[in-house]
Amino acid sequence: MLLSNFSPLELARFDALVAALTSFLTCLLLVGTKKWHGAFSMDSSTGVQKFHTAPTPRIAGIALVVGVLAGYAFSSQSPAAAEKRQILSAILMAGMPAFIFGLLEDITKKVSVKTRLLATMASGLLGWGITGTSLTSVDVWGIDWLLGFTAISVLFTTFAVGGVANAINIIDGFNGLTAGVALIMLTAFGLIAREVGDIQLAFTCLVIAGAVFGFFLVNWPFGKIFLGDGGAYFLGFTLAWIAILLPERNPQVSAWASLLICSYPIIEVIFSIYRRKFLRSNCDATQPDASHLHSLTNKRWARRIFSEASPTLQNGLTSPFMWMYAAISCTAAVFFYLSTWKSCILIFICISIYLTMYSKLAFFNWIPRK
Template identity: 50%
Template sequence: MPLETQLIEPSVALLVGLTSAVASLAIVLTGRWHGKHTHDCAEGVQKFHTHPTPRIGGLALMTALCMAWWLMRDRHVELLGSMVIASLPAFLAGFLEDLTKKVGVRERLLATMLSGVAAWYLTGYSLTRIDVPGVDLLLAFSLVSVAFTAFAVGGVANAVNIIDGFNGLSGGVLLICFAVLSSIAWSAGDVHLSKLSLLFMLSVGGFMLLNFPFGKLFMGDGGAYLMGFLLGWTAVMLPARNPDVSPWAPVAVCAYPLIETIFSMLRRLWNREHPGLPDTEHLHSLVKTRLVRRYFAHLAPSLRNALVSPFCWALAVLFALPATLLYRDTAALMLAVAAMFVGYAALHAALLRMPAGEPGSAS
């Protein structure tokens, strides 16, 4: 099969997914030796798990990505390598937070933005248009374009970290977003980017075997910022490499985590709260306290935790699907994103009005 029309060789796909799964399992099995530094405690207003759990799943994800880089033998390897290298500031900042709990929100955000700048330097891509009059004129200046791109990528990475609250939640959303980006890239004729998106999916998929449904391993900040950065940079490259793809298509694809983040920021500004403080009013938190605790109290605590994720996955799919059909139509995508904001706000308000279920002794 010609290189331009093939995706991933089965042997490569198997090895990347297997590397992620085996590395994840190794972290879990060796927890007795590193748990003092890597286990997530079960206390805190945002904690819904009941046992100390390793939160360094990002290490398994990075291992799988390096395996993918090593296995690639075609012209795609250079771009993958550039993305892995550029991801290091974001990954290391998150990983250090997982180990020390001493890396602040601002420092982690700056690290993800630094990864964005590094990715621009290594790949040459940046956001030069968002199809908004006036703004596109500013983005014609390289400095503005790079700064805007770095901020946008940092925002996506932070958004993935924010939704990393329940077993399988962020991993499932990443799988959905990468799948849709891969589909759009394929439709646009960009087999290269479609292939990279599938490799990222395989890396996440192996980790998910240990993360969902029983939560034996958490993605942690390192994993969330790593995969969030890769998601953000894939979203940047999609319209940059394919002029017929609207820059609003990746916005729609990533709408669920992005809208969650924007609403969280607005809520904290309204309540005059520090952005680094824990937040119990994320949509996934409300799904747990208003729906799962009330209607699924008969299930084991670990299953109640995991049950939050399918609700949010469904929302992520609902938000991302329009982009697969409308990826060339900026006006329609803008309307779709606006409708998503309204729908999210209505759902959040409805959940907030519902009485909270009893937490019980172990939920």
């Protein structure tokens, strides 16, 4: 039974609380010292994808990594917690290429999308090198046979990690959006891991969630600091790696349930590529624009429903709409994680919901009156 014998005290883990507090205080420190590092760390308020009203530090990835590191450092040294520490240490080490190259982009604004994508794929490769874990089954005849070959399994894993990490970066557009979605995803992963008895992975999700929550408190709703590419790519790698670990460590869990949990950012990035490539003339698929679903949600809903609020608050109040959409797939995965065919059907339902929402918002069919 889902959440059988659950106690709220399970959430009061010392290492998770340390991760949250460390991330929160590091964010406050970065905000408080922005006059010293702002020449390098500020995100301009001008640009096609800029919805904030003032230059803001975009290096909260530092706080995220420091928070996870603190959670790892303060984890129990008992033999029972050794496996959790191994998972956290692997995430920290393997996630460094994604984080470093993303942070370099935050500081220099000169690291190409291709280079950052390769860095996240390198993190996936490094994750396999450290742990020996890669995707070996997706419950599809023929593909599972191919994944039986180590080289193909590792290559598939690196592409999957790079894709999810880039997808998380794509949805990093409004205050609290990425952090809120990540917390919902980590909750789903953690609940499933707990239900199948993988307590160490469940507690790993809790530590990561603690670090994300510490950043969330400073980021939402007023956007005092942004995740930045370093944070988005590191968080994206972490979520992708947990998505791989869950079915690989627990074969009864369908790999499609992990895909269902990650479906919102993945659908966003695939549709964005399609939209830019085929629906807009002479447009590079990697060219940024302001036509994402969250962008339309801000324009059509948040600005109208909360017309009396400041632009900054309207920015933050866009995110709850997308949290609700992300919660649909994550909640469904928690209930149907054992079934591949049900997970596949639910993925198609989530795609249909996304396309319906996008179509209605793009063509002004779901616009509230002022």
